[in-house]
Amino acid sequence: MEEKFEGVLKQLSKKNLVYKKIYIIKKLREELPKYMPENLSKHVTVKNYLLKEKVVEIACENNYVKQEILFREKILLNALNSILENETINRIRIVS
DSSP states (O other), X not given: OHHHHHXXXXXXXXXXXXXXXXXXXXXXXXXXXXXXXXXXXXXXXEEEEETTTTEEEEXXXXXXXXXXXXHTHHHHHHHHHHHSSSOOXXXXXXXX
16 A cells, blocks of 8 residues: 555656655655664654755754764765655755
8 A cells, every 4th residue: 555655656746846845755754764873763853855955854863963964964865865766865954
């Protein structure tokens, strides 16, 4: 069922920017923990994706996690860009 939902959402995202944003945020929330160490992934959530600026907003629980994300920003950007076929992410913004 979820595979069908993701397929429908992917098709709709090609036609409508709102669905595109929903699809990208859903995909990032699923995939981001795979590219981070287990102890950090528990403290990080994807909050928003800004379509025009191509910026992912990520919320962290503390400054240690924030610093680790900033150190790994290039690695995370490369990994997340490989997941999203047509969309690219230029930057990661840390929000509280």
